[in-house]
Amino acid sequence: MREALNGIGLKLKATRTERKMTLEALARRTGVTRSMLSQIENNKSLPSLTTLQLVSRALQEPMASFFESIERPGSPILKKRDRKRLRTQNGVTFYSLTPHLSSHRLGVLYNVYEPKGTTGPLFSHPGEECGIVLKGRLAVRWDRKDYILEDGDTIYLDSSRPHQMKNISDGETIAIWINTPPTW
Numbered sequence: 001m002r003e004a005l006n007g008i009g010l011k012l013k014a015t016r017t018e019r020k021m022t023l024e025a026l027a028r029r030t031g032v033t034r035s036m037l038s039q040i041e042n043n044k045s046l047p048s049l050t051t052l053q054l055v056s057r058a059l060q061e062p063m064a065s066f067f068e069s070i071e072r073p074g075s076p077i078l079k080k081r082d083r084k085r086l087r088t089q090n091g092v093t094f095y096s097l098t099p100h101l102s103s104h105r106l107g108v109l110y111n112v113y114e115p116k117g118t119t120g121p122l123f124s125h126p127g128e129e130c131g132i133v134l135k136g137r138l139a140v141r142w143d144r145k146d147y148i149l150e151d152g153d154t155i156y157l158d159s160s161r162p163h164q165m166k167n168i169s170d171g172e173t174i175a176i177w178i179n180t181p182p183t184w
Helices: 002-018 025-029 033-043 049-059
Strands: 085-086 090-096 108-112 128-135 137-142 147-149 152-158 163-167 173-180
Touching: 002 033, 002 049, 025 033, 025 049, 033 049, 108 163, 128 137, 128 147, 137 152, 137 173, 147 152
Parallel strands: none
Antiparallel strands: 085 090, 090 108, 108 173, 128 152, 128 173, 137 147, 137 163
């Protein structure tokens, strides 16, 4: 897992330099210090999910592209063992169900929320998303309103409005989430 995450810094640096953006310019656009960005690019630190979202937005690059290998297999199938995984410090693990995300306009995630697991503070990004809860209960805060989703419930959101998800069940909550464009 650590090897896969080490590639994030290299991909971030390659994307930034490809766009002819300095570390200082990226720091200004994201609000993340130049020092922290440098540590991430040199694999001395791993970015938080929030930091990765900010960088992704500033570079206009789906977050998934930072996890993909340079080689792109031609198969439309993604084996369970090959899913990209991102585990946050806030108790959520995201599994990509879409192979080669950066080449698609749609991203599908399998989200596992630990008890009290959350996507973190309210955030927004360009696009739309739709989710279905397969197990548990998920509180969704969107556009200043709170919604409770249970097994089988779905929600559709304009992602440009601030939103947040939180597990409110005693056990884990599992959801499938679809985003366009892909958010990571």
